[in-house]
Amino acid sequence: MTHLFQIRYNNTQGTLMRILMAASRRGLPMPYVQAMPVGDAHEARLLLDVSDKQVAQLYRDWHGTVDVFDVRSMQAAEEGWNASIDAGAPMPPASTRIDGQSRSAMA
Amino acid sequence: MLRGADIVLRCLRAEGVDMVFGYPGGAIMPLYDALDGSGIRHILSRHEQGAVFAAEGYARSTGKTGVAIATSGPGATNLVTGIADAKMDSVPLVCITGQVRSILIGTDAFQETDVFGLTLPLTKWSRLATSIEEIPDIIAQGFYWAQAGRPGPVLLDFPVDLLKAKMEFKGPSTFSLPSASNGHAKPDFWPKLQTLLQGAKKPFVLVGAGAKLSGACDPLTELLDTLQIPACATVHGLGAIPSDKTYYTGMVGMHGTKASNMALHETDLLLVFGARLDDRVTGEPSRFAPDAKIVHFEIDPAQLDRVRPCQLPVVGNLNQTVPQFHNEVRNVKLPDWSEWRAVACGPERAEVDSRGLSQPATRFLDALFEQLPDNSFVITDVGQHQMWAAQRYRKNSPRGFITSGGLGAMGFGLPAAIGVQLANPEACVVCISGDGGFQMNLQELATVHRLKLPVKMVIIDNKYLGMVRQWQQLFYERNYAETDMSDNPDFVAISKAYGIHAALLGVEAVAGLVAPPSTAKSLFRFLQSPEPELLVFECPKEANVYPMVPAGAALSEMVFEEE
Numbered sequence: 001m002t003h004l005f006q007i008r009y010n011n012t013q014g015t016l017m018r019i020l021m022a023a024s025r026r027g028l029p030m031p032y033v034q035a036m037p038v039g040d041a042h043e044a045r046l047l048l049d050v051s052d053k054q055v056a057q058l059y060r061d062w063h064g065t066v067d068v069f070d071v072r073s074m075q076a077a078e079e080g081w082n083a084s085i086d087a088g089a090p091m092p093p094a095s096t097r098i099d100g101q102s103r104s105a106m107a
Numbered sequence: 108m109l110r111g112a113d114i115v116l117r118c119l120r121a122e123g124v125d126m127v128f129g130y131p132g133g134a135i136m137p138l139y140d141a142l143d144g145s146g147i148r149h150i151l152s153r154h155e156q157g158a159v160f161a162a163e164g165y166a167r168s169t170g171k172t173g174v175a176i177a178t179s180g181p182g183a184t185n186l187v188t189g190i191a192d193a194k195m196d197s198v199p200l201v202c203i204t205g206q207v208r209s210i211l212i213g214t215d216a217f218q219e220t221d222v223f224g225l226t227l228p229l230t231k232w233s234r235l236a237t238s239i240e241e242i243p244d245i246i247a248q249g250f251y252w253a254q255a256g257r258p259g260p261v262l263l264d265f266p267v268d269l270l271k272a273k274m275e276f277k278g279p280s281t282f283s284l285p286s287a288s289n290g291h292a293k294p295d296f297w298p299k300l301q302t303l304l305q306g307a308k309k310p311f312v313l314v315g316a317g318a319k320l321s322g323a324c325d326p327l328t329e330l331l332d333t334l335q336i337p338a339c340a341t342v343h344g345l346g347a348i349p350s351d352k353t354y355y356t357g358m359v360g361m362h363g364t365k366a367s368n369m370a371l372h373e374t375d376l377l378l379v380f381g382a383r384l385d386d387r388v389t390g391e392p393s394r395f396a397p398d399a400k401i402v403h404f405e406i407d408p409a410q411l412d413r414v415r416p417c418q419l420p421v422v423g424n425l426n427q428t429v430p431q432f433h434n435e436v437r438n439v440k441l442p443d444w445s446e447w448r449a450v451a452c453g454p455e456r457a458e459v460d461s462r463g464l465s466q467p468a469t470r471f472l473d474a475l476f477e478q479l480p481d482n483s484f485v486i487t488d489v490g491q492h493q494m495w496a497a498q499r500y501r502k503n504s505p506r507g508f509i510t511s512g513g514l515g516a517m518g519f520g521l522p523a524a525i526g527v528q529l530a531n532p533e534a535c536v537v538c539i540s541g542d543g544g545f546q547m548n549l550q551e552l553a554t555v556h557r558l559k560l561p562v563k564m565v566i567i568d569n570k571y572l573g574m575v576r577q578w579q580q581l582f583y584e585r586n587y588a589e590t591d592m593s594d595n596p597d598f599v600a601i602s603k604a605y606g607i608h609a610a611l612l613g614v615e616a617v618a619g620l621v622a623p624p625s626t627a628k629s630l631f632r633f634l635q636s637p638e639p640e641l642l643v644f645e646c647p648k649e650a651n652v653y654p655m656v657p658a659g660a661a662l663s664e665m666v667f668e669e670e
Contacts, residue, residue, distance in 0.1 A: 013234055014227050021228045056412055064409030066232045066252060 001075060002049050007062055008070035011042040015067040019044050022061040026054060041069070108273040111239045112137035115203070115265065116145040118246035121279035124174055126150060126165065126529060127203075128158040132178025133218060134205030137270035150529060150558070153550040155182050157522040159189025160548070163198050164526025167509045168484055170320070172199040172253045173526065179205050180218030183225075183264075188516050190229045190260045195513025196343065197320055199258035201249050202226075206235065206266040223264050231259035239272045247280040255284070257407035258320060296421045296428075297435045303400055303419065304436075307376035309447045310336045311399075313359060313388075316343035316512075317381015317406060323425035324505045327380060328352070330433040336444060337451035339367035341382050342497050342512045349503040356452055360388040361656045362494040365665060366456035368656065371396055372663035373451075379403045379417070381425050383410040385513065394661035404428050467614045468492065468567050468646045472499045474622035475537070475565070478631050483535040484509060484527045488520030488544030491573035494652045496539045518547030521564065525551060528560045535563065535634055542568040542595050552605035555639045562639050564602075569646040570595055577651045581669060582658075602641040609641035616644075 009015045016035055023030055023046060032047035050058065055073060062071045109117070115138060119127070128150045131139045142149050152158035155177040162173030173193075177186050183204040193200040207216040212235075223235040232252035234245045242265070249261040304310065312334075318327050324347045331338050331354060339359040340347055348355050357364035359371055368390075371377070377399040382388065389395035392414045401417035403410075404425055411420045421428050450456075472495055479485070485500060487493040487510045500508050509527060511519040524538035545566050555562055572590040579587050602609035610633075616626040633640050654665040 014223065017224070017227050025228060060409040060411065060413075064407060 003073045003075055005046045005073045007044045008041050010067040012067045018065045022058055023048055109276040111242055111272050112141040112270040114242050114276050116141055118243050118279045120146050122250040127174040127176055128161040129176030130155045130158055132182045134179035134267040153553050155185035157548050157551045159186045160519050160522035161526035163193055164523035165530040166198050168506050168527040169530045172201055174201050176203045179207055180220045183220050183222035190226055192511050192514040192516045193260040194229050197258045199253040200260040201253050202262045204264045206264045208268045209266040226262045230262045233262040235264040236269050239269045239274050243280040247282040251282045299419050303376055309374045310376040311370045311374035312336050312338035312378045313382055314344040314347050314380050315341045315382025317425055318347040319505045321425040323429050326429045330429055337370050337448055341388050345500055345508045346505050350501045358497055362652050368662040370451040374399045377401045384414045389414050390656045390662040391659050466650045467617050468495050468650055469499055470617040471644050474626055475630050478634050480535050486520055486524040486538045488540040489515045489517045490541040491652050492539050492541045492567040517544040521548050522551045524562045525554055528562050537563045539565050542566055542592055543572045556606045561637055564641045566598055566643045567646050568643050569648050598643045607639045607641055612644045614645055
């Protein structure tokens with residue numbers, strides 16, 4: 001089931017990476033990730049295809065992460081999250097093209 | 108003006124650090140240069156993994172934060188196993204690493220490793236210092252997070268140029284969260300718990316490391332004395348409940364007692380105190396305590412519902428929530444559970460199957476543990492000897508049994524014992540290792556010798572990687588692939604080469620069911636020696652640890668011999 005997670009955090013060293021690693025350690029693909037400042041804090045939005053059990057595990061992992069202070073999720077209808085991605089979301093840096101090549105291809 | 112290195116050491120002193128474990132190298136040299144006169148004793152290991160395990164031993168035996176120091180690159184990567192071990196077993200640990208000069212970070216400089224990135228999933232908190240001004244605050248926060256809530260490891264990475272730079276030092280920082288919980292659970296847990304208790308016919312208690320970490324062993328024992336509910340302990344919970352309590356059923360889990368595993372399978376109300384219920388405790392998770400409602404007392408909400416949902420989570424520090432529970436329950440008439448207690452703790456289940464106990468290694472350990480003085484610590488490595496020792500350990504000392512239980516890191520035993528001995532110089536410290544694990548960090552014999560630490564080292568030598576071989580025997584049709592160690596070195600000669608007295612004990616020393624007086628006498632001498640000593644016990648090659656819950660089986664499906 002696809003879920004959209006919204007995680008509020010203080011943007012201290014490594015906190016965003018710890019948030020993402022909760023997904024990567026479970027082998028979950030991350031088709032969409034966005035991180036941005038929101039008020040005095042930051043918010044990461046992750047779209048993940050997860051089971052109910054994984055939702056609970058992720059919640060607990062994130063709540064146990066220092067500098068994460070709020071976690072919310074909603075089950076995302078496909079057209080809904082597509083719309084949210086199109087709504088002005090910046091492209092990930094890895095897709096930036098340099099001389100017609102993606103950076104990741106040049107690595 | 109003080110150098111960054113001096114500031115680091117002053118901040119460590121302010122955190123109460125008087126001993127650190129480490130190994131020098133290029134990027135951490137300024138810190139070593141500043142050590143003399145800092146008031147901090149440095150213990151030189153012979154490998155960074157030895158340093159971090161020793162720091163863990165120091166922390167596990169005292170509850171204080173252990174500190175390990177290493178240089179950048181390989182020094183830092185050699186800490187990683189210890190950091191993972193501390194994460195799994197909730198050990199307060201601060202690792203300090205040198206890093207290449209700030210300007211070189213990200214250039215693949217000599218001995219550069221992204222240790223900050225490497226350890227992100229293993230640490231509770233970490234920082235790569237970017238300015239000398241940050242150092243006091245980073246250290247204060249690091250020590251706070253190492254101990255806060257569920258303790259764990261912290262990594263602080265200092266580029267060498269910051270350690271050499273100078274600034275006016277205004278004093279150490281302090282850090283604490285203003286909103287930190289006082290450890291009390293929400294008061295509404297009692298009515299729900301009371302209802303569950305009143306409806307329970309077969310209640311059972313499982314005690315984990317949290318009881319020790321929170322200093323709640325005494326209040327928990329008092330609570331259990333009131334409840335008179337059968338109770339077991341995880342391997343990390345050993346010693347939390349006095350083993351002579353009539354309601355105590357022993358260790359639970361893959362190599363737990365029949366009494367504990369059967370009671371856990373049959374219970375209809377499971378009270379968990381400070382345990383995360385990992386797979387070595389639960390057996391097949393889907394068949395764990397199948398009829399039980401679970402009440403989980405836990406400081407870390409992230410540990411709740413990992414295996415299956417609990418009906419009542421009680422989040423808070425056990426040294427607060429257990430007395431809360433006791434205050435409520437002492438005024439209540441509880442159901443009569445004597446019939447269930449007679450079954451769960453009765454003679455039919457009171458001892459594990461004799462076939463599992465009549466083999467020489469357990470008889471040897473019985474004879475050894477019989478002689479242990481009260482002020483003693485048993486540290487194990489990882490493998491069969493670890494489980495034999497856990498099965499036979501009977502001391503009522505909350506921090507007295509120390510083992511790498513979560514990560515299961517071979518090589519843990521000897522360096523951890525060094526840390527325990529240094530933290531507890533008057534104690535009798537006994538390290539039980541296997542022949543495989545001992546060879547993973549035997550270079551630390553040099554540390555033992557240099558410091559003249561009276562650590563008592565035991566190698567249970569079966570010339571195999573015994574636990575893997577046991578699984579190969581039972582589940583891989585005796586295909587003993589790469590577990591043979593019949594060409595082990597002469598451990599006695601190696602020990603003597605390091606200047607440590609060593610002796611060999613053959614299996615005949617425990618030929619009878621009770622060790623002969625001569626064996627008891629030699630074990631007494633071994634333990635009472637003021638010097639370090641190594642004793643190699645030659646164990647039959649194919650001895651197994653029983654009872655055993657095979658992988659994928661329920662706890663009730665223990666095996667007691669090869670089928």
